[in-house]
Amino acid sequence: MSQNLGTSPDEVQFRFRDDEPVDHGTVTVDSALEQTNAAAVRIEPGDDARALLPFLDRLALIEVNFPGFGDGRGYSAARILREAGYAGELRAVGDVLIDQLSHMRRCGFDSFAPDKRLDEEDAARAFATWENVYQRAADARRTIPEKRHEA
Amino acid sequence: MYRYDSYDQAMVDARVAEFRDQARRRLEGKLTEDQFKPLRLMNGLYLQLHAYMLRVAIPYGTLDARQMEMLADIADKYDRGYGHFTTRQNIQYNWIKLEDCADALADLATVEMHAIQTSGNCIRNISSDHFAGAAADEVVDPRPYAELMRQWSSFHPEFTYLPRKFKIAVIASEKDRAAMRLHDIGVRIVKNDAGEVGAQFYAGGGMGRTPMIAPLIRDFVPIDQFITYAEACLRVYNRYGRRDNKYKARIKILVHELGAGEYIRQVEEEFAHLLSVGVEPPTAELERIKAHFELPEPLRLPGQGAGTPLPSGGAAESGAPGQARGGAFDQWVKRNTHPHRHPEYVSAVISLKPAGGIPGDATSDQMRVVARLAREYSFDELRVMHTQNLLLPHVAITDLPAVYAALDEAGLGAANMDTIEDIIACPGLDYCSLANARSIPLAQRISERFAQTGRTSQVGELKLKISGCINACGHHHAGHIGILGVDKKGVENYQLSLGGSEAEDVALAKITGPGFDEDGVIAAVEKVTDVYLASRTAGERFLDTYRRIGMEPFKEALYG
Numbered sequence: 001m002s003q004n005l006g007t008s009p010d011e012v013q014f015r016f017r018d019d020e021p022v023d024h025g026t027v028t029v030d031s032a033l034e035q036t037n038a039a040a041v042r043i044e045p046g047d048d049a050r051a052l053l054p055f056l057d058r059l060a061l062i063e064v065n066f067p068g069f070g071d072g073r074g075y076s077a078a079r080i081l082r083e084a085g086y087a088g089e090l091r092a093v094g095d096v097l098i099d100q101l102s103h104m105r106r107c108g109f110d111s112f113a114p115d116k117r118l119d120e121e122d123a124a125r126a127f128a129t130w131e132n133v134y135q136r137a138a139d140a141r142r143t144i145p146e147k148r149h150e151a
Numbered sequence: 152m153y154r155y156d157s158y159d160q161a162m163v164d165a166r167v168a169e170f171r172d173q174a175r176r177r178l179e180g181k182l183t184e185d186q187f188k189p190l191r192l193m194n195g196l197y198l199q200l201h202a203y204m205l206r207v208a209i210p211y212g213t214l215d216a217r218q219m220e221m222l223a224d225i226a227d228k229y230d231r232g233y234g235h236f237t238t239r240q241n242i243q244y245n246w247i248k249l250e251d252c253a254d255a256l257a258d259l260a261t262v263e264m265h266a267i268q269t270s271g272n273c274i275r276n277i278s279s280d281h282f283a284g285a286a287a288d289e290v291v292d293p294r295p296y297a298e299l300m301r302q303w304s305s306f307h308p309e310f311t312y313l314p315r316k317f318k319i320a321v322i323a324s325e326k327d328r329a330a331m332r333l334h335d336i337g338v339r340i341v342k343n344d345a346g347e348v349g350a351q352f353y354a355g356g357g358m359g360r361t362p363m364i365a366p367l368i369r370d371f372v373p374i375d376q377f378i379t380y381a382e383a384c385l386r387v388y389n390r391y392g393r394r395d396n397k398y399k400a401r402i403k404i405l406v407h408e409l410g411a412g413e414y415i416r417q418v419e420e421e422f423a424h425l426l427s428v429g430v431e432p433p434t435a436e437l438e439r440i441k442a443h444f445e446l447p448e449p450l451r452l453p454g455q456g457a458g459t460p461l462p463s464g465g466a467a468e469s470g471a472p473g474q475a476r477g478g479a480f481d482q483w484v485k486r487n488t489h490p491h492r493h494p495e496y497v498s499a500v501i502s503l504k505p506a507g508g509i510p511g512d513a514t515s516d517q518m519r520v521v522a523r524l525a526r527e528y529s530f531d532e533l534r535v536m537h538t539q540n541l542l543l544p545h546v547a548i549t550d551l552p553a554v555y556a557a558l559d560e561a562g563l564g565a566a567n568m569d570t571i572e573d574i575i576a577c578p579g580l581d582y583c584s585l586a587n588a589r590s591i592p593l594a595q596r597i598s599e600r601f602a603q604t605g606r607t608s609q610v611g612e613l614k615l616k617i618s619g620c621i622n623a624c625g626h627h628h629a630g631h632i633g634i635l636g637v638d639k640k641g642v643e644n645y646q647l648s649l650g651g652s653e654a655e656d657v658a659l660a661k662i663t664g665p666g667f668d669e670d671g672v673i674a675a676v677e678k679v680t681d682v683y684l685a686s687r688t689a690g691e692r693f694l695d696t697y698r699r700i701g702m703e704p705f706k707e708a709l710y711g
Contacts, residue, residue: 045394070189070272072312076390079309083428098181099173099190106308119181122172129169132158134302135378136430137309144158144302145432148439 005042006063007093007113014101014123015111017089022061032059042093049077056086064109066094075107082108082138101126108138152213152532153298153443155263162305163260166267170194171253193273193311195266196252200584205229205247206269207259211279211297211321212240212535214264216522219533221262223518229255234518236503236511238330238575238626239318240278240535241269245582267305272313274304274385280322280329281536284444285544287492291348293323293340295441296377299432303378310385314392315400317385318357329537330653332356332365333629335402336384341371348374354384354414355406358623362659363403366411368418376422379431383422387414447530450493450545480555482608483566488551495548499529501541501558502565502573506602507595510576511539513563520561528554539575540568571606571613571680572598575626579619579636580643586619588636588643593617596673610680613693614652629653631694632679633660634672645672649679649705650697661702664710678708 006026015021026040029047032055040061043049052059062081064074078090089111092104096114101123104112132144142150155163170190177187191197195206207222214222222242226234229251230244237243247255259265269276277297284292300319304310310317320329323340331337337353349371356365372380391409393399406414445451488497501521503511513521521541525533528550529543536542546554558564567573574597577583579590594617601607616630620637627633633648644666651660667675680693682705687696697705 069186070312071394072272072310072314073390073394075309075312076386083424097186098176099169100312103306103308103311122176122181125172129165130306131161131165133308134162134305135307135432136428143432144162145436148156148158149433149435 006040006061007091011093011113012091012111013114013117014127015089016105017110019089021089021111026061026063043074043077045071045073047077049080050084052081053084056081056084056088059086059088061089061091062086063091063093063113066092066096066100069095069097069100075103078104078107078109079138098122098126102129106133106137106139106141152215153210153294153440159302160260160263163263163265163267166194166265166306167253167256167260170256174249174253189271189312191252192271193268194252194256195269196247196249197270198584199245199578199582200580201582202245203247203249203252204582205244205252205255205266206237207242207244207264207266208269208276209241209264209535210301211277211283211294212281212537213283213294214533214535215531216526216533218262218264219518219522219525221258221264223515223522225255225258226515226518228258233512233514235509235578236513236535236539236541238537238539238624239276240281240537241276242535243578245578270316272315272317273311274307274313274317274319277301277304278318278320278329278334278537280324281534281538281542282328282489282498282544283323283534284446285489285491285496285498286324286326286328287490288326289322289324290342291323291340292441292444293321293338295437295444296323296338296340296350296374297321298440298443299378299437300381303381303432307385310389313385313389314394315397315402317388317402319381325655327653327655327657330626330629330657332657333358333362333626333653334365336381337365340374343371350374350377350380352380352384354418355403355411357401357403358626358628359401360398360621360623361401361403362623362628363407364657364659365403366406368411368415374437375434376426376431379425380418380422382430383418383425386421386425387417391417447545450491450496450530479559479564479566480552483555483559483564484551486566486570487568488546491545493545496545497548497551499543499546499551499554500536500568501543501563502567503540503563504567504573504598505562505565506567506572507599509591510574510594513541517561517563520557520563524554524557538568538573540573567598567607569612569614570608571601571610571615571632571676574598574615574617575630576617577619577625579617579625583619583624585622586636587621587638588619588645590617590619590625590636593634593636593645593669593672596669597676600673600677606677606680609684611692613680613683615676616651626653627651628659629657630660631692631697632676634676637666639666643669645669647672647675647679647709649702650694652694656694663702663706675709679705682708 009021353365487500534542576594580586618625648660
């Protein structure tokens with residue numbers, strides 16, 4: 001398997017974590033199932049994120065690739081991993097655009113390595129688009145319905 | 152009806168600001184047209200043949216007079232003085248300029264309206280029974296459940312880049328007036344034997360080039376798990392719906408290819424998981440929403456005889472003494488009113504199908520007349536019907552003559568609900584870049600012809616639906632008579648089909664045989680009604696006769 005599959009820490013444009021980024025080989029989901037020492041794995045749109053659930057403890061970085069921004073399977077993959085308790089870095093890579101950032105963040109992504117670097121100011125605005133949210137997701141935000149009925 | 156609180160208002164305002172910023176980045180070249188397209192679509196901006204079209208959401212088809220007046224103002228300010236009401240209870244403006252769009256959205260936001268998710272591969276505006284809250288036969292008002300879904304589906308972070316568009320309808324009666332089983336998800340709110348409210352789910356219906364009727368996937372979802380179950384349905388679709396071919400990307404193909412049983416199994420597994428995660432809004436939220444839909448005081452206690460259809464003599468007797476009334480009024484009351492849960496009220500259909508007119512179009516002046524009538528006679532409430540008509544849901548029977556007189560004066564008095572003149576038609580080649588043939592002129596000629604020959608009332612209920620291409624926006628698969636426009640070597644050609652229904656007796660229409668040119672298909676529709684008139688037994692609708700005698704006699708008349 002290719003050793004150069006993943007993104008390196010310098011390709012990461014936005015990161016919402018304090019720990020040191022992982023900087024070694026990223027493998028495919030199939031390889032991760034065989035290689036018990038892999039700590040970084042990359043999910044492609046057709047991969048089943050649930051295949052990784054038995055190994056979450058040993059993973060420090062999961063990249064979710066968006067080869068095209070219109071393919072939304074990675075959003076479900078991210079939430080599924082967070083719902084299963086994955087606490088490591090979850091990185092959106094590939095065709096990641098400004099207007100997807102806030103939704104990706106809500107689905108549990110905490111780092112972003114877009115193919116093309118994004119305008120910092122536009123991105124900052126995009127991350128802050130929604131002061132409130134309607135539905136539960138992978139973030140811990142209290143939803144509008146919850147706020148409406150706070151005791 | 153539902154009113155925004157400060158949270159709802161802030162969400163809509165934030166969306167306007169976001170769209171303004173997106174449009175700026177597009178103009179600055181930071182977004183390519185490919186990147187901008189899904190963003191503008193999710194704000195209702197769609198590129199047609201001649202111009203941008205803006206589709207404004209009317210959640211579950213309910214709006215008030217103030218909102219209708221704003222729709223009229225927008226038609227005057229940013230468009231050409233009219234709008235088009237759609238089969239999903241929205242309104243479309245056909246001549247919007249890109250640079251005006253953010254301003255139009257900002258105007259809409261001042262009256263609690265928006266164009267959020269009215270296009271694009273996301274969960275679209277939730278539709279419902281146009282008689283919701285008024286109909287005598289419903290278990291509960293379905294709109295609070297639709298509103299709960301509206302909020303859940305708005306800016307849903309996981310479901311914004313689905314394989315394809317996703318349409319949901321919510322009803323709460325055995326009768327289906329919302330084409331529920333022809334939606335990606337159809338929900339019927341029901342009560343179980345213990346009297347508890349729950350939701351029956353159907354999934355995988357749709358029209359388009361591969362029409363399918365949604366199978367039942369769960370008989371009863373407890374109402375405090377309603378959103379969780381919907382989320383499970385969507386997640387399975389988002390993960391496994393086809394993305395290799397946009398024509399096979401709707402959920403109907405997934406359900407069909409997996410088989411309903413396997414789709415159900417996957418949904419149930421995901422549902423069990425999501426129940427453990429906890430995504431359901433607090434139950435108090437549904438109660439809060441329900442309070443917004445309480446009927447106005449005078450309508451609350453249905454007395455004896457609630458919901459009995461108006462006796463034809465009774466309608467003629469209605470109104471203040473001395474008011475003029477005549478045959479046309481009687482005809483209108485008979486055709487265009489629907490039983491209300493309160494015996495002294497009816498729901499009154501405002502036909503947007505004048506003979507020879509464009510189905511679903513209304514001028515800004517007409518919108519203002521309708522708004523005034525809603526304020527004066529219908530507790531400030533209006534509905535958009537999936538049949539591309541409007542509705543005053545709560546009209547006192549004694550007010551009917553005044554309502555009719557005002558409608559008639561505004562050119563809105565056509566007495567033709569559910570008749571062959573009440574045609575559903577897509578915009579067709581007059582507006583749409585996907586169309587192969589024109590739909591509107593055909594609808595105009597057919598309604599004019601049947602009105603002139605006086606055959607409309609003779610034929611009675613007959614739902615005619617016209618699509619200008621196989622995408623089926625005109626619901627031709629679900630027409631008692633359906634017409635599909637195709638391109639045959641550069642010439643418009645029309646295929647005729649019979650026997651469809653979007654109602655509780657849902658069925659897909661079958662093609663009669665070779666297609667016709669424009670004149671030919673009009674003659675063919677007349678021949679088909681000849682066969683019906685000659686063959687019907689007492690009380691039989693066109694559809695009933697077709698089901699009894701089958702396709703052959705019609706084929707014989709058309710091609711024999």
